[in-house]
Amino acid sequence: MVRLSVNINKVATLRNSRGGQVPDPACAVAACLRAGARGITVHPRADARHITSADVRAIAAALAAHRDRVEYNIEGDPRPDLMALVHEVRPDQLTLVPVLSGEITSQAGWPREAAGRALRSAIEQARAAGIRVSLFIEADPEAVAWAAGMGADRVELFTEPYARAFERGEAAARGPFELCVRAAERAHALGLGVNAGHDLDLRNLALFRTLPHLAEVSIGHALMSRALFVGLETVVREYLEVLVAAE
Secondary structure, eight states: OOEEEEEOHHHHHHHHHHOSSOSOHHHHHHHHHHHTOOEEEEOOOTTOSSSOHHHHHHHHHHHGGGTTTOEEEEEEOOOHHHHHHHHHHOOSEEEEOOOOTTOSSOOSSOOGGGOOHHHHHHHHHHHHTTOEEEEEEOSOHHHHHHHHHHTOSEEEEEOHHHHHHHTTOHHHHHHHHHHHHHHHHHHHHTTOEEEEESSOOHHHHHHHTTOTTEEEEEEOHHHHHHHHHHOHHHHHHHHHHHHHTTO
16 A cells, blocks of 8 residues: 655644643654554754754654554755754655755755765765665656656655646646656656655545555645644544555
8 A cells, every 4th residue: 555654744833833742742643553544744944933953763663663564754945954963863765855945845856967976975975874865856757867866765756736736626737637647657667666745635646646656645734734733643544544545
C-alpha cells in the first residue's frame, strides 16, 4: 500500500500560538500510529515557527520502538543546523526542499540552476549515513533527470498544480495528473522512488493514488484541518481507506 506520512507541523503551530506544551506533537504522533499511519513528517524551519529541534528529538524518541514499520521523514533546506540535527536523529528519510525567505509554505520544487555544491554535499552525506534522500521537484521529467544526477534516492512531486486544477473537477485535473504520470514513469526508469505531496486531500487523493510507482504521500494541512472536526485518529483512518482502495 502507498505509505501515508502524516505531517504534524500544524500541531506545533497551534501550540506555539499560545506557548507552553499543549498540544504536544508527540501525542499527535501517538494518535497517528494508533490509527495505522506508517510515516511521520516534520519540517523544522529556521525560524522555528512550528516544529522545533526539541520536537524533532522527542518525535525520534517516540518512534524508536516503531522504526521497523513507521518511517520518520524530516523535510527542509540543506542549512547547516538542520543537517546537524538530521545526522543526530538519523531519520529514515530526508526530503530536501527549497525555502524562500518569508514564505508561508513551500512554493515550488527545486530550481535546477539554484542547486549547487551545498545541496549535493547534503545528499552525499545523508546517504553515507544510511538516510534515504528525496528531492522536492516539479512534476517534470527533466526535473526528475536532474534529481537522479544529483544522487537522490527518490523524488517528491510537488502536487499543488494538480490540487488547484482538481478544484475545478476531475476532468480539469487530468492534464496536471498526466504530467505527474510522466514524471513518475521517468523516475522509475531511472531507478528513483516516487513520493508526492502538497495540498493533497481526501477528494483529490482518490485519483492521485492511482499514480504509477507511487510509494508515499505526505499530507498535513488538509488532514489536520479535518481533524479539528472529526478527530485525528478518525481522519488518518479515512486517508488510509482511500489509499487502500488503490490496491
